[in-house]
Amino acid sequence: MPITPTKKIWMDGELVDWADANIHILNPTLHYGWGVFEGVRAYATERGPAVFRLTEHIQRLFRSAHIYLMEPDWSVEQIVEATKETVRVNDVESCYIRPLFYLGYGEMGLNPLPSKTKAAIAVWPWGAYLGDEATQHGVRAAVSSWQRIGNNTIPPTGKATGQYLNSSLAKVTALKAGYDEAIMLTPDGNIAEGSGENIFVVYGRKLITPPLVDGALAGLTRDSVMVIARDEGYEVVEASLNRTDLYLADEAFFTGTAAEMVPLVEVDDRRVGRGVPGPVSRQLLGLFQQALVGKLDRYKEWNEYVHD
Numbered sequence: 270m271p272i273t274p275t276k277k278i279w280m281d282g283e284l285v286d287w288a289d290a291n292i293h294i295l296n297p298t299l300h301y302g303w304g305v306f307e308g309v310r311a312y313a314t315e316r317g318p319a320v321f322r323l324t325e326h327i328q329r330l331f332r333s334a335h336i337y338l339m340e341p342d343w344s345v346e347q348i349v350e351a352t353k354e355t356v357r358v359n360d361v362e363s364c365y366i367r368p369l370f371y372l373g374y375g376e377m378g379l380n381p382l383p384s385k386t387k388a389a390i391a392v393w394p395w396g397a398y399l400g401d402e403a404t405q406h407g408v409r410a411a412v413s414s415w416q417r418i419g420n421n422t423i424p425p426t427g428k429a430t431g432q433y434l435n436s437s438l439a440k441v442t443a444l445k446a447g448y449d450e451a452i453m454l455t456p457d458g459n460i461a462e463g464s465g466e467n468i469f470v471v472y473g474r475k476l477i478t479p480p481l482v483d484g485a486l487a488g489l490t491r492d493s494v495m496v497i498a499r500d501e502g503y504e505v506v507e508a509s510l511n512r513t514d515l516y517l518a519d520e521a522f523f524t525g526t527a528a529e530m531v532p533l534v535e536v537d538d539r540r541v542g543r544g545v546p547g548p549v550s551r552q553l554l555g556l557f558q559q560a561l562v563g564k565l566d567r568y569k570e571w572n573e574y575v576h577d
């Protein structure tokens with residue numbers, strides 16, 4: 270999806286003009302993929318832009334940094350504040366937010382430890398990641414022949430730049446075959462997640478999502494939907510799923526900051542349920558959308574406003 274430039278990008282404490290936010294071609298993160306990032310969104314609300322679960326996203330960024338032995342000069346609180354500042358100076362009401370820790374220029378080779386950890390935060394208006402129609406009509410996905418990375422290859426618990434080669438291989442294969450998204454399995458055949466989204470199935474009043482041990486990222490959208498669903502009286506469990514569990518579900522959907530909540534209406538050319546977004550998905554989507562824009566008091570701690 271194309272990027273719409275905004276005015277300023279935060280780089281280690283400086284607000285740099287969009288066009289000047291560049292790094293050297295010999296930057297080691299570019300060569301070896303040793304960097305960590307987050308994907309966050311701010312939504313337009315009656316009180317101005319509110320970043321959804323910002324502090325928890327930044328805490329996850331620091332957990333990813335810890336896995337990769339990166340030591341930023343900044344604290345969680347400072348990156349949270351810098352993110353709000355970047356949203357404010359760019360005058361955007363709603364936007365996607367990309368905080369990134371990367372390695373500084375000067376060293377090259379497979380040992381990242383001598384390189385300094387650098388930080389950047391960019392924001393730009395970004396539409397629905399799986400397309401404008403996706404939320405309303407649902408998407409078609411295929412189980413990928415590319416296996417999900419694992420704890421002893423590249424840990425899926427972190428959000429490292431290089432690990433997205435795995436996701437992109439699956440995504441590209443799915444797109445070339447005419448699907449909207451890929452579903453990735455563990456080497457044992459358990460469902461892990463989509464290429465950039467968590468996954469849920471619905472059986473009656475029960476929601477099931479793969480456990481983190483099956484290679485799913487601890488998604489904040491996943492967590493939000495689990496909380497909302499439990500509050501609505503659904504049973505929500507984390508349990509291993511296989512591909513036929515998807516084929517036979519009443520409903521299924523993806524969750525993620527970029528995609529938000531998207532019904533899955535077909536998997537491997539099999540209809541899921543009736544082949545259209547089902548009532549449980551639609552109900553939870555409606556509540557989730559209200560929570561995003563601060564309309565549900567019950568979840569107001571999820572909305573972190575950029576203006577006091």
Ligand SMILES: Cc1ncc(COP(=O)(O)O)c(C=O)c1O
Pocket residue numbers: 308428436462463464465466467485486487488489490491524525526527
């Ligand atoms: C691989 C992967 N799974 C799941 C998610 C969804 O996580 P979240 O809801 O926190 O955006 C993401 C997005 O960050 C992701 O990259």
